[in-house]
Amino acid sequence: MFKKKDKSQEQEQQQPVEPLYRFSERVLTVCAPSAVMLLALVWAGEVQPGSAVVGFGMVVSLTIVLTLPFLTNLQNLAQYTHKLAQEEDVSELPRIGSANDESARIVAAINQMRNIWTTRAEQLEAQTMSDAAVLDSLPDPLLMLDEDGIVTGANFAARSFFGFNSRDKKLSDLIDDEALLAAVQRILGKKSKKETLEISLQAKVFNAKIERLPAEAKGGAVGILALYDMTAQKQLEQMQADFVANASHELRTPLSVLSGFIETLQGPAKDDAKAREEFLNIMSLQAQRMSKLIESLLSLSRIQMNEHTKPSEPVDICEILNNVKTVLESKAEKYHMEIVLKTCPPEARILGNASELMQVFQNITDNALKYGRKGSTVTVSCRMENNMDYPQIPSARLYAVSVHNKGDPIPEKDLPRLSERFYRVDATKNKAVGTGLGLAIVRQILKRHDGAFSVRSSAEEGTVFTIYLPMGRRGASEESGDSATITAPAPADSEKP
Incomplete structure (x- = not known):
């Protein structure tokens, strides 16, 4: 608890030994009354001068004998208390005479106070450290x-x-x-x-x-x-508001269709078996559309909720792409199309959520089939490249996955808005059967993975969607995420790429 001073400070602050003249001054002060009395007796002729000098010397000698131990103890006590005041390390007690001496009792009292102060100081220091630990936690x-x-x-x-x-x-x-x-x-x-x-x-x-x-x-x-x-709470409030607004807007149309057909079946077409069968088929399709819409909205909300929690599991992109091809092969056959997966580069360390990335590539590939030319080929290719165009991605190397189809080009004015919720390209509005949320889901998942995507589209080349993901380990400042947040991909139902 006590600080140790260096030698220079110790020499400056240490109480020096009392000089002889100070001691002589105190002795003479004590003997002054006797000297005055002896001078008076000499002046009155009652005592010879020689006898007065001898008497005064005896008084001085007796005073020295009686006061020297007391003054020595007092000086030692003064030096001891001075060191305590300077918070020096006092390892030895001052030299005091008898244990019954008043100076010894004073030293004992000082030591007792010192122990109390030391204990309280240690308790205060421990309390301060505990408070700091609580605040840091x-x-x-x-x-x-x-x-x-x-x-x-x-x-x-x-x-x-x-x-x-x-x-x-x-x-x-x-x-x-x-x-x-x-x-x-x-x-x-x-x-x-x-x-x-x-x-x-x-x-x-x-x-x-x-x-x-x-x-x-x-x-x-x-x-x-x-x-x-309050960031997470504010985001949740905004997501809830967006969910209600989007759901109410998008569900209005199929609900209106269902309501209209129900009224028709209850009225003019009540006994028309042919109309009833046709209307029930349409009503079933509208109910399926509402179900897909709700599922996509819930999926988007879950992804947004975990937006700031970065996934940290190593994933195999090649395996994910093979799974996507297997899932969509039957749909490709229905459109008389083929999915060609080119050989992926050697395995690279990609940190992500396998289920969410499956959803990304499934949505993009499904769009390529949905809006590609019948009988054409959808090509999926992979490559590794230097990060030259995406400063928001925290990696010098990127893993790029491109999905290429042949079909009607996307107008250049629509490209920046493709990932907006419920946005549809004018040329595809009449034949669109999705919810308009697929690319919005893709954008949110890539945002969580610190990724990005680009789109190129022309009549000669067709449409190419490219997904960019960071390679290597993310910085230590980023948080690890829960890779099991999304347990299964939502339907691949986004609009034209």
């Missing part, structure tokens, strides 16, 4: 602020978010939000005790709570700023 950033808005303390979450050198910096250097800084100034200026507001930092939404401490804390902190991450 909290998942939300906490900042301690002094009167000038300087950060005097930060828990581990805050240091990770703002940087490990965030202490001793002004809050305005870490957070550029006028409303928050104004609220902090009100708290530090004692104009308010507690305030709460919502702010955005580094693409995240936080509920910020600022409160003034009841007393000044360690390091001069007088206020605390706590940031609670």
Whole structure:
């Protein structure tokens, strides 16, 4: 607990041995009354001068004999207490005479107080360390602020978010939000005790709570700023709103069709067996469409919910593509088409969710069959290339998968909007049978995988969809995800690629 000083400091701070003249001064001060009395007797003629000098010498000698032990003990005690005050390591007790001596009892009392202080200091230090450990275990950033808005303390979450050198910096250097800084100034200026507001930092939404401490804390902190991450909750609220809006919009048409046919079957076509069979077939198709729509919306919502949780399992893209080919071969035969899977490059380390990537390639390949020319070939090829065009992908090398079909080209004006929810190319609206969510699902899955996709389309070349995935291990700052979030691919029903 006690700090050790270096030799230079010890020499400067150590109490020096009392000089002889100081001791002589004290002895003479004690003997002064006797000297005055002897001088008076000599002046009155009652004592001879020689006898007075001998008497004074005896008084001085007796005083020295009686006071020297006491003054020595007092000096040793003074040096001992001085070292304690300077927090030096005191390993030896001062040399004191008898245990019954007053100085010995004083030393005992001082040692007892020293032990009490040491115990309390150790308890306080342990409590401080425990409090710091508790604060560091909290998942939300906490900042301690002094009167000038300087950060005097930060828990581990805050240091990770703002940087490990965030202490001793002004809050305005870490957070550029006028409303928050104004609220902090009100708290530090004692104009308010507690305030709460919502702010955005580094693409995240936080509920910020600022409160003034009841007393000044360690390091001069007088206020605390706590940031609670509300990003996931806000995203969930937005997804719920989008789900309700999209579902109500897209379900309106098939529900209207079903309602119309039911009214017709209950009225004019009540006894028409031929019309009843035709209408029931149409109603069945509309019910299937609603089921697929709901399934796609739920799949999209699940993927969005896990958007910031990066998958971390190694997956084999070649195996996934072979599975996609097997699943869609019967559909290709129905369209009199063929799926050709070219040889993939040697196995590369791709981190992802196998089920979600299966959904991506199945949606893209299904689109290629759906909108390709009857009797043509859909070609799936793979390659590895340097990352030259996609700075948002955190990898120098990319694994690219291209799906190429022959069919009507996609107008250039429609290319940027293909992954929008429910967007359909004008030329395909009449024959589209999907939900319009397939490419939106593809985009969300690739976003979660730090990937991207591109589209090229022309009358001569046809349409080529290319999926780009990062190769190699992601940075340590990214989180690991749960690869079992999506358990099975949703129907491949997105619109024309």
